[in-house]
Every structure is written in structure tokens, then in C-alpha cells.
Amino acid sequence: MSQRVVLPTSLEGKTILVAGAAGFVPSTLAEFYLNLGAKVIGLDNFITGSKSNIELLSKYDNFDFHECNIYESLPDFKGLDLDYIFSLASPASPIDFSEIPLEIMRVNSEGTLKLLELTKEKKARFLEASTSEVYGDPEIHPQVEEYVGCVNPIGPRSCYDESKRFAEAMTMSFHRRYGLDTRIIRIFNTYGPRMRPNDGRVIPNFINQAMAGDDITVYGDGTQTRSFCYVTDLVNAIHNVMFSNVHTPFNCGNPDEYSIEECAKEIIKVLGSTSKIVYKALPEDDPKKRRPNLNKLQSICDYKPIVGFEEGIKRTAEYFKSLK
């Protein structure tokens, strides 16, 4: 039986491992837990993560970091208690799918396996950060967790979609076979400060194009939709799932849905840009619609996204400006 989540007010004395800590979502999550008093250990190989995100976390005395490739080996944690393990190490941008597909498949299979084995050894709690990509190009809308998806197993996105599906399957298998204390989230499109400006995803592309007065590159006719969640809202959702008692997946995100053309127009307006929209070829297997149904998450906690699109775009643009 799932109960309402009771969140801890402090995590002093607890140790949290964050795989992928140099990424923008994991580093925001790590900082959130550092502020709750936990000791946080970050792992990253910097294949897509940013050193600046680790420098930021290193200002906290209770942060420790190991540079490593988690699918090759984990650091030696002998003699150390670990309480919570977050599997957040996968590159997740469509340009990563074409540039580093094998690394993505290895981190989500061999890397996740190593984290699950560590969870078992330490009797910790584990959270797999999966993705709305497990739904593929969905035939039902909005997507509910029971929907099993429509994924092309050999398409250009399959390295990510299929390896995350595998990671979910492995997480559930460890739970069923060994009674491991596991959680799974499916993250929908997320944006915010600490993203790589050149990571190729729609929000960093459009903001940087708009700020430079360059053409805004809408792929296809721009009628495809996405629902964008600001990063701190996502962290709040992840935190609630980690402290729930439910092992099956939860959608995490923001249900406000925009067509990509609307998104371009809104960013031009919010940033007062003179950029014009241009239309480019639509990438293969680009999902036509994406929006989370959040009923399951909202049945266990009071989660509600609080940062709206306009505010989130302003804050993200400020961050990109600060890098220049």
C-alpha cells in the first residue's frame, strides 16, 4: 500500500551517493541534499558533465567527489555507510545519442548494475532516474505510467530509450529477486541553470539563439509538443519519490505543454529578442507529443511545479549570460 510521503526535515548523519554529479539535474539535487545536512559523494567522468558544477558543490565541507567511469569501476567504499544512491549518470541529449551511443548504453546497463550491486552490499535505498523516452513516440496522451511505450529498438534514439528500459527492468529485478529498496522516476523535459549551453536541446539552443539575435532553429513544422519542467521543481519531485514507499515508476515533470513553435515565440518574447524563426529538418523518430500525467505522483504527495515557463526562461538566460 502506498502512503503519503513524509519528508525528512534534516538528513544530518546520512550519506548520499550521486552518480553523474557534474550534470545539471544531479548537481542541483546534490546541492539540495547538502543543504539538508547530508554528506554527499559525487561521481562523474565529465563525458558531458561540467567541472564548474563540481567546483560549485566543492564549496560545501560535506561534499566529496570521485572522478570515475561508473561502468568500469566504482571507488572503494569499504568501511563507509551509504544510505541513498541516485543513478543519474546518463547523458540525455539527442546530440549525445549520435555522438556517444555506446557510452550511454554502457552507463545505463553496466553502470546501473554496479550501482545496484553496491546498493545491495550497503543495504541502501536506490533511485533510478529513467526517462519519458521509455514511452518512445507515444500513442496515448498524456502519458501514464502504465503505458508500456512505442519505442523503435534500432532508431537513432534507441541507445538511450532501450538502455533506460533495461535499467528499469534491472532495477525491478533487483527489487523482486533480492527485496532491494528501489525507486524509479521517469523524467520529462527539464531545463534550467547549469545546463550546457551547447548541449543541443531545444531550450539552450533557443535561448542562446535569441540572446545572440540569431535565427531560431525550429525542427520540422514546430507542431510537436513538449512539457518543460524547471530543474528545482524536478528535484522536489525526485525527493518526494525517494522518500515514498513505492517501487514502481513515477512520471516527474511539469504538465504545461507547448508546441515547439510556441516555445520559440515565447522565448523570443520573454527575452525581447529580434530573432526570426527558421525551419529545419525534423530528426528521425522525434516524438510528436509529450506530456506527463502526474496523478500517481500527486496521489502520494503535494507536488506541484512552482516555477512557470517565463520565470524559468529568464533564470536560465541569466545563467547563460553569466558564463560569457
Ligand code: UDP
Ligand atoms: N528542437 C528544435 N530546435 C532545436 C532543438 C530541438 O526544434 O534547436 C526540437 C526537437 O526536434 C524536439 C524538441 O525540440 O522536437 C525537443 O528537443 P530536445 O532535443 O530538447 O529533447 P527531446 O525531447 O527531443 O529529447
